[in-house]
Amino acid sequence: MDGIGMLALALSLALAFAFLNGFHDSASIVAVAIASRAMTPRQALMWTALGEFVGPFVLGVAVAQVVGAGLVSPEAISLAALAAAVGGAVLWGVLTWWWGMPSSSSHALVGGLVGAALAAAGPQAVQWRGLAWVLAALFLSPLLGFGAGFGLTRVIFFLAQGASPRINRWFRGGQWLTTLGLALGHGANDGQKSMGLLALAWLLAGRTSEFQVTPAMMGAVATALALGASIGGWRLIRTVGGRILRVRPVHGFVAQLGSAAVIVAAAWAGAPISTTQVINSAIMGTGAAERWSKVRWRVARDMALAWLLTIPSSALLAAGLYALLSRWG
Numbered sequence: 001m002d003g004i005g006m007l008a009l010a011l012s013l014a015l016a017f018a019f020l021n022g023f024h025d026s027a028s029i030v031a032v033a034i035a036s037r038a039m040t041p042r043q044a045l046m047w048t049a050l051g052e053f054v055g056p057f058v059l060g061v062a063v064a065q066v067v068g069a070g071l072v073s074p075e076a077i078s079l080a081a082l083a084a085a086v087g088g089a090v091l092w093g094v095l096t097w098w099w100g101m102p103s104s105s106s107h108a109l110v111g112g113l114v115g116a117a118l119a120a121a122g123p124q125a126v127q128w129r130g131l132a133w134v135l136a137a138l139f140l141s142p143l144l145g146f147g148a149g150f151g152l153t154r155v156i157f158f159l160a161q162g163a164s165p166r167i168n169r170w171f172r173g174g175q176w177l178t179t180l181g182l183a184l185g186h187g188a189n190d191g192q193k194s195m196g197l198l199a200l201a202w203l204l205a206g207r208t209s210e211f212q213v214t215p216a217m218m219g220a221v222a223t224a225l226a227l228g229a230s231i232g233g234w235r236l237i238r239t240v241g242g243r244i245l246r247v248r249p250v251h252g253f254v255a256q257l258g259s260a261a262v263i264v265a266a267a268w269a270g271a272p273i274s275t276t277q278v279i280n281s282a283i284m285g286t287g288a289a290e291r292w293s294k295v296r297w298r299v300a301r302d303m304a305l306a307w308l309l310t311i312p313s314s315a316l317l318a319a320g321l322y323a324l325l326s327r328w329g
Contacts, residue, residue, distance in 0.1 A: 003205065006079040006325075010201040013086040015224045018194035020093045021105045022052050022228025025190060028279040029182050029229075032252035038175035045230055047176065048183040053226035055187015056195065061213045062270030063189055068196030068203075069211045070130035071110065072117040077125055079204045080325040085109075085116035086197055088318025092310060104274035107310035109193055110134055115315025119322045137271035141262060145278035148258030149285025156254060157290070171249035178256035185263035186275045187225055193272055194221045246294070247283070255282040277307060 030044035039047065068074075089105065089112035096103035110131075117125035160167055198217040202208050259275075259282040266273045280300075287294040 003079070006083060007201060007205040007207075010079050010083040010086065010204075011198060013083055013090060014194050014197035014201060015220060017086050017090050017093075017105070017109070017197065018191065018221045018224035019228040020090055020097075021190050021194065022049075022225035023231055024093055024097060024103075024105055024228070025186055025275045026052070026183075026229035026231075028276045029179065029186060029256075032247050032255050032279075032283060033175045033179050035247040036172065036175065036249040036252035038172040038249060038252060039179070044179060047179055049226040049230040051180045051183025052187040052191070052229040053222045055184045055189075056191030056218050056222040056225065058184065059188040059192075059264070059267045061192055061195060063192035063267055063272045064196035064199065064213050065211070066130065066134065066196070066270050067109070067113075067193045067272055068200040068213075071113050071127055071134060073125055073127055074200060074203055074211070076121040077117050077204070078120060079201060081116045081120035081322055082197070082201055082204060084119070084322035084325050085112040085318045087321045088112035088115060088314045088316075091317050091321075092314040096306065096310075103306045103310045104138070104276050105190065106138060106193065106272055106274040107307060108314040109197075110138070110272075111311035111314035112318040114311075115318035116322045118315075119319035120326075134272055137266065137273050138277070141266060141271070141273035142277040142281040144262045145259050145281035146285035146288075148262055149255050149282035149287075150289040151285075152254045152258050153250070153286040153289035156250060160250075168249040171253040174253045175249070175256060178253055178260060181260040182256050182263070182275075182279070183229070185260050185267060187222065189263055189267040189273065190275060191218075191221050191225050192267065194224070251283065251286045251290075254286045255279065258282045258285070274307075 026045060026048050029048050030039070030041070033039045033044045034041050086109070089108040092103070092108045092111075093105055114126055114131065195213045195217050198221065199211050199213045203211050256279075259279045262278050263273065263275055284295050284300055
C-alpha cells in the first residue's frame with residue numbers, strides 16, 4: 001500500500017474510532033436518564049448527540065496532545081503502526097458492543113497504541129512516563145466517580161429529608177441539564193483523543209512539520225461522535241441502565257452530575273480518562289450511598305474484569321494487525 005493509501009486508512013480508522021466512541025459511550029450517558037424515565041430513548045440520544053458535537057470545540061486540546069504525542073514517540077512509529085493501533089481499538093470496541101459489555105474506548109486506544117508501537121519499534125517507541133500518567137488517570141478516575149456519586153447522594157438525601165415524592169419531577173427535569181453537561185464533557189475529553197490521532201497521522205505522513213490539531217479535524221471528529229451518539233448502543237444501554245441497580249430519578253441526576261464534574265475536570269487537566277468507567281462507578285456510588293446491597297456487585301465485578309482485559313487484549317489485536325499491515329505495505 002502506498003503512502004497516500006496508508007494515510008487514508010489511518011484517517012478513516014481514527015474517524016471510525018470517534019464514531020464508535022460516540023456509539024459506545026452514549027449508552028453510558030443516556031442509560032440512567034432513560035431508566036429513570038427522565039427522557040424517552042430518542043430524546044436522550046438526540047440531546048446527547050448535540051452535546052457530543054459541541055464538546056470537541058471546548059476545553060482546548062490538552063488531551064489530544066497527550067494521546068497524539070505523549071504516549072508513543074512519533075519519530076519511532078509509522079502510519080502502518082498508527083493504523084494498526086486504532087484498528088485494534090476499533091475491533092475491541094466492536095467485540096465488546098456485540099457482547100453487551102461496557103468496556104472502555106480509552107483503555108482500548110491506550111492498549112492499541114502501546115501494542116502497535118512495541119511491535120513496530122520495540123520499547124523505545126513508548127514514552128513510559130506519559131504512559132504512567134495516562135494509566136494513573138484511567139485507574140484513579142473510577143474512584144473519583146464513585147466518590148462523587150456517593151458523596152453527592154448523601155448530601156442530597158440530607159437536604160431532601162421530608163420532601164414529598166413530587167421532588168422526583170425536579171430530579172427528572174434536572175437530568176436534561178446533567179445529560180447535556182455529561183455529553184459536552186465526553187465530547188471534549190474523548191473527542192480530543194480522535195483529534196490527536198488525526199493530527200498524528202498528518203504528522204507521520206509528512207503533511208506538516210509539527211503536531212497540530214486543526215479546525216477541520218475538530219469538525220470531522222465532532223460530526224463522527226455526534227453520528228455515533230445519535231444511534232446509541234442498545235445492548236449497552238440495557239446493561240448500564242438496569243443491571244447495576246434499580247435506577248430512580250435521584251440516582252440518575254446524581255450519577256450524571258458527579259461524573260460530568262470528573263470528566264470535565266479531566267479534560268481541562270489533559271487526562272484522557274474513560275467516560276464509561278466514571279459514569280458506571282458514579283452509578284455504583286449513588287446506589288451504595290443509599291444502601292450497599294442496592295448495587296449488584298456481581299455485575300460490577302464483571303465490568304471491572306472487562307476493563308482489566310481491555311488494554312492487553314487491544315494491544316495484542318493491534319500487534320497482530322501491524323504484522324499484517326507491514327507485510328501488505
